Amino acid sequence: GENVEQHPSTLSVQEGDSAVIKCTYSDSASNYFPWYKQELGKRPQLIIDIRSNVGEKKDQRIAVTLNKTAKHFSLHITETQPEDSAVYFCAASPYDKIIFGKGTRLHILP
Amino acid sequence: EAQVTQNPRYLITVTGKKLTVTCSQNMNHEYMSWYRQDPGLGLRQIYYSMNVEVTDKGDVPEGYKVSRKEKRNFPLILESPSPNQTSLYFCASSFPSTGPLHFGNGTRLTVT
Numbered sequence: 377g378e379n380v381e382q383h384p385s386t387l388s389v390q391e392g393d394s395a396v397i398k399c400t401y402s403d404s405a406s407n408y409f410p411w412y413k414q415e416l417g418k419r420p421q422l423i424i425d426i427r428s429n430v431g432e433k434k435d436q437r438i439a440v441t442l443n444k445t446a447k448h449f450s451l452h453i454t455e456t457q458p459e460d461s462a463v464y465f466c467a468a469s470p471y472d473k474i475i476f477g478k479g480t481r482l483h484i485l486p
Numbered sequence: 487e488a489q490v491t492q493n494p495r496y497l498i499t500v501t502g503k504k505l506t507v508t509c510s511q512n513m514n515h516e517y518m519s520w521y522r523q524d525p526g527l528g529l530r531q532i533y534y535s536m537n538v539e540v541t542d543k544g545d546v547p548e549g550y551k552v553s554r555k556e557k558r559n560f561p562l563i564l565e566s567p568s569p570n571q572t573s574l575y576f577c578a579s580s581f582p583s584t585g586p587l588h589f590g591n592g593t594r595l596t597v598t
Binding site: 377382385407408410412419420421422425465469472473474475476477478479 | 517519521526527528529530531534536542544545576583584585586587589590591592
């Protein structure tokens with residue numbers, strides 16, 4: 377079955393700098409790649425997603441890139457702000473399942 | 487307001503005492519799913535349902551049951567809970583299955 381690896385598990389960046397989180401997947405049938413943000417004590421919420429027919433997608437300070445050949449996708453957050461501190465999960469969806477990575481805890485340092 | 491509602495938010499029980507966590511969505515979504523979240527392990531799928539009367543196992547189905555008798559409801563049943571089922575549980579729904587998941591607020595379950 378699908379396996380999603382996410383790195384790093386923890387990331388600390390200075391406020392205003394960029395943050396990059398990387399994920400790899402194993403099942404070439406995966407065609408949908410969402411990213412979720414989970415603030416402390418809250419539910420995960422979708423922040424951006426990309427489908428396999430697109431290589432890159434951007435929404436303000438957030439962008440996601442997908443390399444189908446290498447089976448990896450990345451989340452880029454530019455000009456980080458304190459409210460970006462949270463746990464981020466990538467996911468890959470082959471058929472009807474959605475498999476999550478183990479998460480990255482992002483700390484924004486003042 | 488479009489939402490996924492889980493109940494209860496917190497539950498403490500003892501080993502072997504059957505329990506049900508309810509999940510209801512008002513968005514007419516066909517796809518519903520249950521996840522458990524444990525530190526360092528991320529979100530792991532327990533069961534999912536593509537539509538009424540259609541359910542399938544996720545990655546960690548052992549010890550759990552589900553049913554989908556109505557489109558809006560997808561309860562999670564623990565027939566004989568054990569301490570290793572202590573976890574934070576999330577219900578989610580989406581349309582279509584490969585679309586953004588809408589999560590409930592979570593149920594924190596402790597089994598002693």
